[in-house]
Amino acid sequence: MFPFIFDWVSDPVHYVFMGSVYTVLISLVIILHYCAIRAFLDVICKKGKGDHNHD
């Protein structure tokens, strides 16, 4: 599952497959952190109470 660990197979299919998985996981982590940091900064800057128009 992880690169360079004993079960890792170095072939193109493996790179495409696991590459996609890690891209998705990293994207999700980045989005969550981005939102959390923005929310935290909003609170710090006292902007958190704005009336946002949600879907």
Added chain:
Amino acid sequence: MLRNARQAGLEPIIPSFQYSIIPWPRPGFSLCGILHLLSHQGGPGFSFGGIVQLLSRQGGPIAKRSEASFYEGVTMKEAHHKGHGKTYKYGMVVDLDKCTGCGACMVACMAENNLPFRKDNSDRLRSSLWMRVYKISNGLPFPDMEISYIPRPCQHCEGHGHHAATPCVSVCPACATDYSHETGIVSQIYTRCFGCRYCMAACPYHVRIFNWWDPTWPKGMEKYLNPDVSVRMRGVVEKCSFCYHRLQRARNKAYAEGRREIHEDEYQTACTQACPAGAITFGDLDNPEHKVYELKKSRYAFRLLEELGTNPKVYYVSTRDWVRKAGDVYTGKKGNDVMPA
């Protein structure tokens, strides 16, 4: 009684690790190597080769010598996955005209491979049989009725062309089953299998069985278990391994004697040796010195479900036309009048 197959063996049991005088791991010993070994233990993958690979990480003299002797300059991994170096194609030829349906092969297989059984083992859909004998008839009334028996071990499919992989190997999500390009044997790693049973759905021969129960034996009988073959826990899939442990043992013996090749009679499966009619022949299908090489060329030889492209390594021989058609409904093409008896 159950030890007959063992007694019929060519040499006493020598667990593979005894030959491979393993020095105790030194500091700095590769953790990856240990993990690799652990991840394969218990299955046919726990092999002389595995130990060689472990030792080769240390660069010890034994490792270098043995790897050179068996793999001729290629690594075990290359030999296994890509078929580099000297390769074998172990297979079987079963003469159906000789088979009497006595079931000795099934019993020998059960004893050799530590197959569990229950008090009432009559439910064939849930019983553990690596080798199973099917009874078929031509469906004609007396006196034209004929019976034939088809012993069916794992077919060790190779696949070819569009289907370049064994049906069960390509679908296993956890790499718990593997096709060795070095030996032509489809292995099963019981400790890695988590029992999704996808491989069973993929196999058209029903050779794969699932352990629906914890394996148990009558009291005292556990002492007669074969120490070369691990007992499988419940919830995993298992199947015929062409008695792979016998190949390991034969290789260890050859190595100890400084030989590079093993003889035909040094590696024979339990069912082959147990068959009183001599219907089963086993050997390297690519080696002209082995009996199977000529037998498989018989004009009466066929394989089960050839048309599907599974490319099995078990050949059947029968001079009876209806039996050959029964073996492959897709080759018969005209439909079949075979009745499961």
Added chain:
Amino acid sequence: MDSASASFDSALIPEGVKRCKLKWFLLWIGILHGPVMVGVVATLMCWGLALNVTYLNNNFPFGLWIAADLGVIALGAGAFFTGFLRYILNIDELKNIVNFAVVIGIMCYAAAQAILGVDIGQPLRGWFIFWHANVHSMLTEVAFCITCYFMVLCIEYLPLILENRQINKIGFFHGMAHHLHEAMPTIAAIGVFLSFFHQGSLGGVPGVLYGRPFAFREGFLVWPWTFFLFILSAIAAGPCFTILITWITEKFARKRLVKRNVIDILARISGRLLVVYLVLKTIDTVYWVSIAGKVGAPFSSFYANHPYGYWVLVLELGILGVIPAIILLSTKARQNENLLVIACLLNCAGIFMNRWIMTVQTLVVPVMSFDKFVSYHPNWVEYASTLLYLWLGAIFISITYRYLPIFPQEKELNPL
């Protein structure tokens, strides 16, 4: 219905909407716990006593569980597809149902993963599918994609939790919910990417079995035709399941929660996709019949095993395919609520039947000429452990509906 203010938990109930009294709510949840307990016992039996407590056997390694797995994932496709229509294609009206589609999606995907956890023989080794991944196996692709997509669904569900009346008062959570809403198109795009792959891979599961002529299909690159058919059938049936569950929720809530025009958009799209699917499925069936015939397997041999006769084809493609397609395509019929619900029900049953056929009938058809036909039907353990997730889903939806603002049109449709 009583006023929300009368309930002990009224502070948690969204503003401007009515919910039943807490005691009735708890009674409802308590009633649901009855069948849940039966399911829990069945699950514990599978784990504790091994899978011999089921009617599965060596001829039928796949049974109700796998068919249900494939079925609920297809029905859960409403979540990603509604998200795709709302956030990628920008059909704005669907914002009024996309939240609920996510809730249904979570329910379906959690069920699929939990059922797999019971189905495998060694549940404690379930993680091997990730650790020792064989990337050439369709099941590996399914496992990775549904796990990742479940994470996506949880992230999509997160702002709904943060919008709970009390939680939303905290500045950080309020801001977090807002920013998650802003990021939703990106999250939905990731969800769409994952969903297309795993819906397809589920089709690949039977499609790659070249030892089973009933299921095997040729295809494009590494993907058999069933890969594409499964994606299409999932996006044709998923929205119908969303409509069906919304209708059931409305019946229980005894009020309208979503405007008819929103439902109509989903139904119309679902109908059109169903027609495309039926055409392609028919072409696939005809092509498969001709190919199988060439290698010596006559078409009749696939349907010669009672009870899996030709009626299977008629029911799957005709009654559960063509009839709902006609209803969903007709504007007049769609406007009739009863007809719409019947169409959705038939469509969902059709998808479930297709999944059953592709898993169980595949194993029913003997491949070796001397193989005997064996029938399979699930036992109570399999039924109970599968239906468990239906009851848990009902509890999940009930709690979500009571405490979270999932229906933006509820206030407008039901002024206090």
